[in-house]
Structures are given as structure tokens and as C-alpha cells.
Amino acid sequence: MKAKPAADSTLLRLAALGCVTVAAPAACTNPEPVDLLLHSGTVLVLDEAGTTGTALAVRDGKVLAVGADDLRDRYAAEREVDLRGRTAMPGFNDAHIHIRGRARRHIPLGGLSSIEELQDLVAAKADELGPGEWITGYGWSEDEVREQRRPLRADLDAAAPENPVILTRAGGHSAVASSLALSLAGVDENTPQPDGGVIERGPDGELNGVIRERQDLVSRLVPAATPEELRESFVAALRDLLRLGITSIVHAGVAPSGFGEWESVYAEFGEELPRAAVQIRWAGTEAMEAFGRMSGEGDERLRVGPLKVFVDGGFTGPAAYTKEPYRGEETYRGSLVRPEQEFRAIVREAHAMGWQFAFHAIGDAAIELAVDAFAEVLAEEPRPDHRHALNHFTVPPSDETMDRMADLGILIIQQPNFTYTLEGRYREYLDGYRVERNNPVRSAMDRGVFMVLSSDILPIGPMVGLYAATTRRGMSGEVYGPDEAISMGEALVGYTRNGAFVTREEDIKGTLAPGMLADVVVLSADPRAVDPEAILGIEVDMTIVGGRVLWEKPS
Ligand SMILES: [Zn+2]
Numbered sequence: 001m002k003a004k005p006a007a008d009s010t011l012l013r014l015a016a017l018g019c020v021t022v023a024a025p026a027a028c029t030n031p032e033p034v035d036l037l038l039h040s041g042t043v044l045v046l047d048e049a050g051t052t053g054t055a056l057a058v059r060d061g062k063v064l065a066v067g068a069d070d071l072r073d074r075y076a077a078e079r080e081v082d083l084r085g086r087t088a089m090p091g092f093n094d095a096h097i098h099i100r101g102r103a104r105r106h107i108p109l110g111g112l113s114s115i116e117e118l119q120d121l122v123a124a125k126a127d128e129l130g131p132g133e134w135i136t137g138y139g140w141s142e143d144e145v146r147e148q149r150r151p152l153r154a155d156l157d158a159a160a161p162e163n164p165v166i167l168t169r170a171g172g173h174s175a176v177a178s179s180l181a182l183s184l185a186g187v188d189e190n191t192p193q194p195d196g197g198v199i200e201r202g203p204d205g206e207l208n209g210v211i212r213e214r215q216d217l218v219s220r221l222v223p224a225a226t227p228e229e230l231r232e233s234f235v236a237a238l239r240d241l242l243r244l245g246i247t248s249i250v251h252a253g254v255a256p257s258g259f260g261e262w263e264s265v266y267a268e269f270g271e272e273l274p275r276a277a278v279q280i281r282w283a284g285t286e287a288m289e290a291f292g293r294m295s296g297e298g299d300e301r302l303r304v305g306p307l308k309v310f311v312d313g314g315f316t317g318p319a320a321y322t323k324e325p326y327r328g329e330e331t332y333r334g335s336l337v338r339p340e341q342e343f344r345a346i347v348r349e350a351h352a353m354g355w356q357f358a359f360h361a362i363g364d365a366a367i368e369l370a371v372d373a374f375a376e377v378l379a380e381e382p383r384p385d386h387r388h389a390l391n392h393f394t395v396p397p398s399d400e401t402m403d404r405m406a407d408l409g410i411l412i413i414q415q416p417n418f419t420y421t422l423e424g425r426y427r428e429y430l431d432g433y434r435v436e437r438n439n440p441v442r443s444a445m446d447r448g449v450f451m452v453l454s455s456d457i458l459p460i461g462p463m464v465g466l467y468a469a470t471t472r473r474g475m476s477g478e479v480y481g482p483d484e485a486i487s488m489g490e491a492l493v494g495y496t497r498n499g500a501f502v503t504r505e506e507d508i509k510g511t512l513a514p515g516m517l518a519d520v521v522v523l524s525a526d527p528r529a530v531d532p533e534a535i536l537g538i539e540v541d542m543t544i545v546g547g548r549v550l551w552e553k554p555s
Pocket residue numbers: 096097098252456
């Protein structure tokens with residue numbers, strides 16, 4: 001702070017405003033009231049023009065002005081926030097995420113550093129619930145833990161010998177169960193291999209506790225959670241997103257019958273949560289007609305998102321549908337979720353009903369089939385500005401397919417963080433350019449495809465996505481296909497403005513241009529200015545939705 005005589009400083013400020021005239025002194029000396037004013041930092045508008053400022057004024061939930069710190073003279077704010085050099089930008093829009101309520105027995109297992117840590121969490125939960133109670137969990141990954149192996153039956157038995165335990169891997173395609181859980185489920189050495197799944201055995205020939213794809217053999221015994229505990233944890237999970245700087249989400253899928261709970265939660269808590277669009281899963285013609293709602297309906301807080309249909313599975317399974325066999329396999333190429341003709345029929349019907357699509361397609365064969373099916377219905381029944389999209393887009397399809405997507409206006413909702421977290425899976429199941437160019441971003445953008453970025457909770461949190469999109473690094477530090485990297489400026493747009501485009505809200509949010517909703521995140525540093533390796537260390541200091549500070553890092 002420069003020490004200046006008060007009168008002098010006022011004169012300087014007025015001069016800066018062009019107000020040092022006798023003609024209209026009143027307009028200059030009576031600052032307009034605003035609700036919130038951020039100053040003394042970097043404000044990234046993220047508009048086409050690349051506008052930046054050092055201050056931001058907010059009124060009635062919207063951006064009023066972005067400019068220099070002299071906005072402080074023009075406006076009298078109810079609350080002023082000194083950014084102290086930090087960066088304010090549009091809040092993150094995670095365009096593919098899964099948020100749900102969890103039972104009390106559930107343990108979140110993402111981001112663990114060791115199997116020992118997992119065991120501690122299980123033991124603590126057993127203490128909390130008491131003996132005999134089921135313990136569930138989700139999100140472990142052998143790639144994240146120091147031991148670089150999966151948790152096995154014996155690990156769970158040691159942690160909670162008196163509780164049945166089943167813990168699902170990140171991605172949801174396999175789980176590990178404890179001895180007590182297996183025995184309650186009647187699964188033992190004599191159980192035949194189930195349809196569509198595998199009960200694994202260790203090198204000693206005994207069950208190691210891991211079940212692939214058919215964990216329902218055990219999880220069917222887990223008692224249902226009460227509606228109250230589910231709702232409480234659902235709201236808590238939505239609130240937690242604010243700590244990550246997320247101000248908008250596209251939830252990737254509920255059955256038509258599940259939308260009511262979102263409406264009820266948003267009616268009660270909507271003002272305190274990130275804005276949401278909810279994708280609806282295809283449930284057959286009758287159910288979709290009975291649902292009676294359509295993509296885009298709703299308001300700024302909650303709306304119906306695009307339709308979700310699974311084209312194939314994923315690599316945590318693995319079941320992504322690829323053109324060439326998986327690495328080291330003679331014939332295995334994953335599979336479609338349903339026969340091609342059935343898939344094409346759904347596409348035709350849903351398009352005719354008016355749905356916007358955001359389909360799950362991971363393998364190149366699934367992507368090419370989906371694009372072909374979209375092209376077919378768009379030719380039969382053209383719809384300008386349809387904004388149909390493919391989610392994931394992991395194995396690069398042919399250049400011709402990307403060109404077709406660009407021509408037809410089919411968007412990609414990509415998760416660059418998969419390159420980071422799923423690195424181990426890709427190396428196990430894929431090879432050559434399929435590993436190198438996994439989750440392509442640059443090549444698709446260069447061919448004219450509209451690119452939206454998101455997390456799909458692997459892990460949740462845009463910082464990992466920003467890091468991987470710009471460095472193409474896996475968790476091990478290895479760089480995959482550096483040519484697929486994009487600039488930080490592009491990545492930020494992918495995580496903000498482009499997400500708003502998916503839900504047709506690009507005119508009301510996604511940038512900090514005057515008139516836009518004041519959905520803002522304050523970061524400890526400007527992601528464009530730090531060394532790429534320091535991105536993961538950037539912290540979210542404040543999250544603002546509709547001009548209201550909904551989260552602040554405790555000082
Ligand atoms: Zn997903």
C-alpha cells in the first residue's frame with residue numbers, strides 16, 4: 001500500500017475515472033451499490049476476446065463489470081474481497097460427473113496412498129457400525145496405492161474380521177469381498193464362474209476375494225440404506241463440489257424415476273449448491289414418454305440434461321468395444337452393451353422424440369458405431385443445433401470419424417484426467433497409438449470437433465484434468481502422446497464455457513462477461529502462469545454461485 005494523503009488519492013481515483021470535471025461531480029462521488037467486489041488480483045473472463053482485469057463487480061447474482069481496481073471507486077460493495085494477487089475465473093463446469101447419496105456403511109476410497117490406509121478406514125468403520133454390519137466402499141485403485149496391487153480378501157479380513165466387507169474398484173467393474181462376505185453370499189471354491197463375470201483365484205488356487213463384473217453375487221446381500229441417510233449424504237456430496245471450485249455440473253445419468261429426488265433436493269437446497277443438469281438414462285419408449293420431460297427443460301439451478309445411453313463398457317472392467325483386440329489378446333475386443341440393431345433403434349426413437357444425446361462410448365468401435373448411428377438419424381431427420389455428444393472418447397477412432405463429427409456438430413465430452421488415473425489400465429489392455437493417444441483432445445480439436453472437459457469422478461476435481469490435458473502425464477509421470485496436449489487457456493475454456501454450451505446455457509454462464517451469472521472460483525494462482533508441474537498444487541480459495549460466496553477456504 002502506498003501512503004498518500006487522502007485528498008490526493010481521491011483526486012487520483014477520480015482522475016482515473018475521467019471524473020475531474022465540474023460538470024458531473026455527483027455521478028463520480030456517489031458510487032453505485034453492488035453486492036460483491038473482488039479486486040487486486042487477476043480476473044479471467046474467458047470470453048472469445050481473452051479479456052482480463054484485476055477487479056470484478058457483482059450485482060443481483062450477475063457480473064456487472066470487469067476492469068481495473070478503480071472499480072472500487074465506481075462501486076460501493078456490500079462485501080469486498082481483496083484477491084491479493086490471486087486469480088478469479090468462471091467457476092468450473094464439470095460436464096460429466098456422478099453424484100449420489102451413500103449409506104452410512106459406505107467408505108469413499110478414491111485417492112488412497114496405501115492399502116494400509118484402506119485397512120485403517122475399514123477398521124474405523126467396523127468400530128463405528130459394530131460387528132456383523134456390512135461395510136461397503138467405492139473408488140480404490142491399485143494404481144494409486146504405494147503397494148501397486150489390489151486390496152485382497154486377506155487385507156479386508158485383517159482389518160474387519162467380524163464384518164462382511166465389499167469394496168468396489170474405481171470405475172465400478174470389479175470389487176473385492178472379505179471372507180465373511182463371501183461365505184454369507186455362498187461363494188466358495190466350488191461356485192461355478194458366473195455369466196458375464198469372473199470370480200478370481202490367487203496363485204494358490206484359493207479365492208482372492210476379487211469378483212469382476214458380477215459383484216452383485218455378494219452385494220445383493222447389503223441392506224438398503226434409509227432414504228434419510230441417502231438424502232443427507234447426497235446433499236453433502238453436492239455441497240462438497242464447491243470446495244473444488246465447481247459451480248455447475250452435468251450429472252451423468254439417473255433413471256427417469258430418479259429425477260424427482262434431484263428436483264426435491266434443489267427445491268430445498270438449490271441456492272446453496274452448484275447448478276446442475278441431470279442426464280436421463282434411456283429406459284424404453286414407454287418409460288421415456290411417461291417421464292414427459294425433455295433435455296433443456298428446467299431453470300438456471302436445475303435442468304434436464306441430455307439423454308444417456310451406454311454404447312459399450314469401460315477399461316476398468318474391461319469392456320470397452322475396440323476395433324482391434326486388446327493388447328496380447330487373440331480376439332477379445334470388449335463388447336457393445338446391446339446388439340447394434342437395438343442400439344440404432346434407440347437412437348432413431350430418441351432423436352425423433354427430441355432428446356439431445358450424450359452417450360457413453362469408450363472404445364473406437366463403439367465411437368464409430370455411435371457416430372454412424374447419429375449420422376444416419378441426422379440425415380433422415382435433420383435437426384439444426386442438436387448438440388449431440390459422445391462422452392469419454394478414449395480410444396481414438398479414425399480421422400474420418402473425427403471429420404464426420406466435426407461436420408455433423410457432434411461434441412466430445414472428454415475426461416483428460418483419465419490419462420492420469422487410468423494409465424495403468426490403458427497399458428494393460430491397449431498398445432501402440434491406443435495408449436499413446438488415449439483420450440485424445442488436440443487431434444479432435446484440430447479437426448474441428450467441439451471439445452468439452454470433465455472429470456467423471458476419476459478423480460473428481462478439475463485440477464487433475466487441467467494438469468493431464470496440458471501435460472499428458474500419467475500418475476507415474478510418464479507422458480502419453482504429447483501432441484495431444486492443449487494449452488492451459490484451451491483447457492480452462494473446456495472446463496467452463498464449453499460445458500455451458502452442452503446444456504445450451506452459453507448465453508448465461510461460462511464466462512465472466514457483464515450480464516453473465518456470477519459463478520466464480522478464486523484460485524491461489526493463475527493456472528496459465530504457473531509451471532505445468534505446479535498445477536496440482538493450485539488451491540481453490542473461494543467458490544461463488546450466483547454472486548453468493550458459498551464456500552471459502554478456512555483461513
Ligand atoms: Zn461416467
